[in-house]
Amino acid sequence: MKESQPSAIYLKDYKVPPFLIDKTELTFELDEATTVVTSKLHMRRNPDSTENTAPLVLDGGEDVKLVAVAMDDYVLPSGEYQLVDNQLIITATADNFVLTCETLIEPQNNTRLEGLYRSSSMFCTQCEAEGFRHITYYLDRPDVMSVFTTRIIADATKYPVMLSNGNEISRELQEDGKTSVVWHDPFPKPAYLFALVSGNLEVKNDTFVTQSQREVKLQIFTEAHNIDKVDYAMEALKRSMRWDEDVYGREYDLDIFMIVAVDDFNMGAMENKGLNIFNSSCLLASPETTTDDTYLRVEAIVAHEYFHNWSGNRVTCRDWFQLSLKEGFTVFRDQSFSADMHSDTVKRVEDVSFLKTAQFAEDAGPMAHPVRPASFIEISNFYTLTVYEKGAEIVRMIHTLLGAENFRKGSDLYFERHDGQAVTCDDFVAAMQDASGVDLTQFKRWYSQAGTPQIRVTDEYDAQSQTYQLTLQQETPATPGQPTKLPLHIPVRLGLIDESGNALSVSSSGHVSDEHLLELTEAEQVFEFTQVATKPVPSLLRGFSAPVKLSYDYSSADLLLLLSSDQDGFNRWNAGQQLAVNELNTLIEQAVAGETLSLTSNLVEGFKSLLQDASLDPAMVALILNLPSQAYLSELAQVIHPNAIKQARQYLKKQIAESLQADFAQAYQQHQVTGQYQAEAKDIASRSLKNLALSYWLESGDDAAKQVVVAQFESADNMTDQFAALSIAVHHGHDKADDLLDAFYQQWQNEPLVVNKWLMLSASREQEDAIAKVTALMEHEAFDLKNPNKVRSLLGGFGQNIAAFHQVDGSGYQFLADQILVLDKRNPQIASRLCTPLTRWKKMAPELSVKMKAELERIMANELSKDVYEVISKSLA
Ligand code: ARG
Numbered sequence: 001m002k003e004s005q006p007s008a009i010y011l012k013d014y015k016v017p018p019f020l021i022d023k024t025e026l027t028f029e030l031d032e033a034t035t036v037v038t039s040k041l042h043m044r045r046n047p048d049s050t051e052n053t054a055p056l057v058l059d060g061g062e063d064v065k066l067v068a069v070a071m072d073d074y075v076l077p078s079g080e081y082q083l084v085d086n087q088l089i090i091t092a093t094a095d096n097f098v099l100t101c102e103t104l105i106e107p108q109n110n111t112r113l114e115g116l117y118r119s120s121s122m123f124c125t126q127c128e129a130e131g132f133r134h135i136t137y138y139l140d141r142p143d144v145m146s147v148f149t150t151r152i153i154a155d156a157t158k159y160p161v162m163l164s165n166g167n168e169i170s171r172e173l174q175e176d177g178k179t180s181v182v183w184h185d186p187f188p189k190p191a192y193l194f195a196l197v198s199g200n201l202e203v204k205n206d207t208f209v210t211q212s213q214r215e216v217k218l219q220i221f222t223e224a225h226n227i228d229k230v231d232y233a234m235e236a237l238k239r240s241m242r243w244d245e246d247v248y249g250r251e252y253d254l255d256i257f258m259i260v261a262v263d264d265f266n267m268g269a270m271e272n273k274g275l276n277i278f279n280s281s282c283l284l285a286s287p288e289t290t291t292d293d294t295y296l297r298v299e300a301i302v303a304h305e306y307f308h309n310w311s312g313n314r315v316t317c318r319d320w321f322q323l324s325l326k327e328g329f330t331v332f333r334d335q336s337f338s339a340d341m342h343s344d345t346v347k348r349v350e351d352v353s354f355l356k357t358a359q360f361a362e363d364a365g366p367m368a369h370p371v372r373p374a375s376f377i378e379i380s381n382f383y384t385l386t387v388y389e390k391g392a393e394i395v396r397m398i399h400t401l402l403g404a405e406n407f408r409k410g411s412d413l414y415f416e417r418h419d420g421q422a423v424t425c426d427d428f429v430a431a432m433q434d435a436s437g438v439d440l441t442q443f444k445r446w447y448s449q450a451g452t453p454q455i456r457v458t459d460e461y462d463a464q465s466q467t468y469q470l471t472l473q474q475e476t477p478a479t480p481g482q483p484t485k486l487p488l489h490i491p492v493r494l495g496l497i498d499e500s501g502n503a504l505s506v507s508s509s510g511h512v513s514d515e516h517l518l519e520l521t522e523a524e525q526v527f528e529f530t531q532v533a534t535k536p537v538p539s540l541l542r543g544f545s546a547p548v549k550l551s552y553d554y555s556s557a558d559l560l561l562l563l564s565s566d567q568d569g570f571n572r573w574n575a576g577q578q579l580a581v582n583e584l585n586t587l588i589e590q591a592v593a594g595e596t597l598s599l600t601s602n603l604v605e606g607f608k609s610l611l612q613d614a615s616l617d618p619a620m621v622a623l624i625l626n627l628p629s630q631a632y633l634s635e636l637a638q639v640i641h642p643n644a645i646k647q648a649r650q651y652l653k654k655q656i657a658e659s660l661q662a663d664f665a666q667a668y669q670q671h672q673v674t675g676q677y678q679a680e681a682k683d684i685a686s687r688s689l690k691n692l693a694l695s696y697w698l699e700s701g702d703d704a705a706k707q708v709v710v711a712q713f714e715s716a717d718n719m720t721d722q723f724a725a726l727s728i729a730v731h732h733g734h735d736k737a738d739d740l741l742d743a744f745y746q747q748w749q750n751e752p753l754v755v756n757k758w759l760m761l762s763a764s765r766e767q768e769d770a771i772a773k774v775t776a777l778m779e780h781e782a783f784d785l786k787n788p789n790k791v792r793s794l795l796g797g798f799g800q801n802i803a804a805f806h807q808v809d810g811s812g813y814q815f816l817a818d819q820i821l822v823l824d825k826r827n828p829q830i831a832s833r834l835c836t837p838l839t840r841w842k843k844m845a846p847e848l849s850v851k852m853k854a855e856l857e858r859i860m861a862n863e864l865s866k867d868v869y870e871v872i873s874k875s876l877a
């Protein structure tokens with residue numbers, strides 16, 4: 001145990017920085033053993049600060065070694081500065097001065113992957129949130145914005161490519177044979193947006209002409225063997241640049257935009273000014289090695305990081321509590337972009353399904369926090385689904401309440417008011433409110449209140465007066481530190497449909513339409529509709545207009561009606577999902593009670609008509625037929641019985657498969673895609689339905705399907721189909737599963753991103769000795785504990801392996817806890833993310849809950865990073 005435990009910092013304690021840094025000049029002498037970093041910081045006291053005698057306090061890291069520090073030209077003797085808790089403190093300062101620091105760092109020993117580190121053969125950086133302090137002493141906070149000039153000195157035979165932010169302004173050969181390259185970024189930025197890359201890299205070049213006819217040079221860099229996999233990302237980048245001009249009026253600002261792919265990266269990607277750095281898993285794509293899902297992910301992340309150039313870089317966050325200012329808004333932007341590129345209904349279903357599964361679970365767990373957290377111990381722990389996905393839902397609700405036109409006025413005003421500034425979520429909302437005239441005062445509670453609101457809906461129809469009343473009650477459950485909640489301002493989109501599925505045009509507050517937007521602002525509110533010709537079935541919360549849990553007592557017949565006829569495609573999916581959830585919950589109860597499982601609804605008939613309805617988008621059919629996931633059912637459960645959930649899902653899948661065997665066999669044939677592989681909505685839709693049909697077909701026990709799986713595996717010309725066949729074989733007990741897994745590894749052993757998929761699938765395979773198998777995989781040549789993608793694949797796959805992970809003797813939990821402790825010494829961010837499954841212990845069935853808790857307590861007894869300490873201590877609180 002540490003003598004003192006890490007402590008929290010609070011939003012309410014925010015103060016403007018006592019010093020500012022107008023210019024930052026950096027020199028990196030890159031070297032395999034020791035890299036020398038020299039910084040010249042042009043500093044002055046902040047006129048807006050009241051602390052005008054405060055000492056200068058610069059952030060550093062335990063891995064930064066201070067060699068010398070000078071103020072203007074005066075080298076400070078050791079008595080004139082202090083090093084305390086990784087901070088450099090200088091008490092006596094002038095009002096204006098240049099601070100020069102020389103520091104030594106060892107990128108090759110940097111296993112946290114924050115700051116400057118080595119990944120394969122190159123040097124690269126990750127500075128968000130607080131990585132820059134692992135490079136040199138600095139005011140490492142986002143409200144200190146500075147103009148950076150960066151000199152990189154390296155051996156150009158080993159590291160010919162030397163990149164940083166902005167424009168390259170000089171490149172020269174030095175007398176010592178090294179090359180010195182200088183980059184200058186004219187846009188002031190916080191240190192978290194700094195980047196440096198150097199290595200022996202290949203480049204793909206392109207250009208983009210902006211709306212004002214400026215030509216921007218586009219470059220994507222990778223190691224030589226990957227350069228043939230960047231074409232898709234390049235096209236996605238150009239689409240993003242055009243879309244941001246068309247939809248938001250935002251033009252790119254520098255003359256060059258660069259992206260670099262690196263293999264070792266803690267997260268997905270990073271929006272460093274003019275020099276985005278990507279996890280190669282989020283950038284590289286080729287038909288043979290990349291699945292449809294990953295294609296879409298690459299496109300979305302390229303767009304996301306590009307969009308940050310305005311929502312994040314030109315306008316940034318004042319402090320890290322405001323993280324959702326840039327992340328929520330940028331996720332909303334990338335979601336809208338993907339919807340425009342493909343199908344908006346499919347995109348919405350996928351996003352909502354993810355939100356309801358993972359963000360709702362976070363909101364109900366010990367790490368629940370508001371979209372704008374009030375405190376944290378380690379900011380890296382707050383790059384969460386709440387800040388990102390729920391944050392995007394908040395922006396979407398503003399869009400819904402204002403309408404597209406006013407929303408655009410609001411975003412224009414936001415960028416105009418705050419260009420070049422570091423601002424808050426309140427500033428964002430104020431711009432939206434001022435531009436539209438819509439009062440968002442109460443709405444702002446969404447930023448400060450954690451937890452998923454629950455809305456209960458009841459209704460009453462009066463045939464005589466043709467009036468229909470809906471009563472909505474809202475309540476948000478208590479979350480850690482927030483025992484009581486206030487009513488939120490919730491937009492509820494809805495329509496009413498009659499018994500044959502037609503939209504009813506009805507009047508609400510004098511407005512006649514077949515769709516209405518209710519604004520729920522009170523704990524309980526009644527909404528009245530007139531001119532309602534027949535008793536309606538309400539289609540509520542269309543398009544998932546708010547991130548809430550809505551309940552209404554639908555009969556199966558109502559849900560079948562919505563499933564087949566709702567005008568809102570999203571709600572058709574939702575009705576199908578609800579039918580399946582109801583059926584599964586009954587089966588889960590039967591399984592928990594040890595009863596024989598049997599179906600109680602007409603779900604199968606509903607699914608049959610979906611399969612036969614040629615007017616439907618195959619992607620939507622696949623989404624509806626894909627049974628609610630184990631994770632989603634766990635989120636919904638009061639008490640989680642993992643094996644009962646698994647049993648119920650398997651049983652239902654088998655029943656559907658057997659009843660509709662012929663339909664699935666036919667759907668498989670019908671939705672074959674011919675012609676060259678394209679990652680485009682229509683083909684993706686067909687492949688998703690075809691492969692879903694194949695999994696049911698195999699589950700039905702038809703021998704013909706067994707052969708089809710093997711044939712598809714062997715003859716597929718794209719990874720989507722090959723990997724689908726493999727996964728189906730592995731998860732449906734195909735007798736050739738072992739052979740196929742081996743063949744797959746043999747075929748792809750030199751493609752690390754494909755090998756990661758193999759690791760994940762192998763680790764998730766349910767078999768008797770699964771823990772031993774996973775332990776063996778950790779020793780496999782394909783595994784590497786240093787690489788976050790491999791750790792995520794293997795341990796992520798293991799987490800989905802219900803029987804193994806939830807062993808009643810606790811050995812699955814113990815295995816994960818062991819890995820967390822090992823990884824925490826190397827890479828706290830990765831270790832902390834691995835804790836998530838264990839944080840759900842309070843909801844687990846009692847016999848599992850005690851075992852999980854015991855592992856949390858065992859972890860807690862060690863000396864931990866701030867990252868893991870925060871998650872574990874809050875989970876046990
Ligand atoms: N800003 C990046 C993005 O969302 C993510 C950076 C995450 N960094 C971290 N240390 N958690 O695009």
Ligand code: ZN
Binds near residue numbers: 308326327330
């Ligand atoms: Zn982002």
